[in-house]
Amino acid sequence: MSIVVSAAMLALAQAAPPVLVMPRPENPAAQVMVVDVQARRGGQLLWRGQLTTWPGRGAGHSVETPETIACLSSDGGVRPVDADSRLAVNLDRGGGERVSVGLEWTRPYEGGYLSCSAGGTLATRLQTELELPQGMPVTVRGDGGLILTLTRR
Numbered sequence: 001m002s003i004v005v006s007a008a009m010l011a012l013a014q015a016a017p018p019v020l021v022m023p024r025p026e027n028p029a030a031q032v033m034v035v036d037v038q039a040r041r042g043g044q045l046l047w048r049g050q051l052t053t054w055p056g057r058g059a060g061h062s063v064e065t066p067e068t069i070a071c072l073s074s075d076g077g078v079r080p081v082d083a084d085s086r087l088a089v090n091l092d093r094g095g096g097e098r099v100s101v102g103l104e105w106t107r108p109y110e111g112g113y114l115s116c117s118a119g120g121t122l123a124t125r126l127q128t129e130l131e132l133p134q135g136m137p138v139t140v141r142g143d144g145g146l147i148l149t150l151t152r153r
Contacts, residue, residue, distance in 0.1 A: 031055055032053075033052070033093060033152060034050060034052050035050065035053070035091060035150050035151065035152050036050055036150070036151040037050065037061075037089055037150055038148070038149045039146070039147070040147045040149075041105075041145045041146055041147070042147075046065075046085075046087050047061070047063050047089070049061055051089070053091050053092070055094065056094065057093070058090060058091055058092040058093065060089060060091065060102075061088070062087065062088035063086070065086075065087075066083075067082070067107075067108055068080045068082055069081055069108045069109075083107075084108075085105070085107040085108065086105070086107075087105050088102075089103050090102040090103075098129055098132075099150075101127070101130055101148070102125075102126070102127050103124075103125070103126040103142070103146075103148055104123065104125045105123065105124045105125075105144070106121055106122070106124075107144075108120065108122075125142075126140060126148065133152065135151070135152065137149050137150070137151045138151070
């Protein structure tokens with residue numbers, strides 16, 4: 001059995017792959033949304049930073065903060081225990097001025113003394129969709145005194 005390869009078949013097999021051309025937006029800079037984010041609990045600043053997002057592309061940040069809480073030991077005494085608080089902020093943008101905001105804040109239980117072996121965590125979660133006009137701060141309030149302020153640059 002013999003295989004015959006024509007010059008046309010050989011040229012086709014060696015051709016470069018097709019070039020994919022994606023249309024560019026008329027003004028790519030107008031697509032970028034830069035947002036100043038500030039998360040507070042009462043007068044305490046939990047996190048301040050900047051997130052940048054584009055249509056169809058989200059942005060997020062999380063931070064863990066070590067804390068020390070008091071707990072009851074088995075002998076009835078009170079002793080300090082290390083615990084962490086965690087804050088996670090996410091922005092998702094489908095297009096235009098609207099942004100889907102997700103926020104989760106977990107922290108050690110604060111409602112009195114716990115057994116040192118029991119532990120405990122409180123969590124606050126916010127999920128909302130907002131319009132962020134340029135230069136105007138938008139504030140969202142959650143449980144536990146949580147305040148999230150977003151300002152689009």
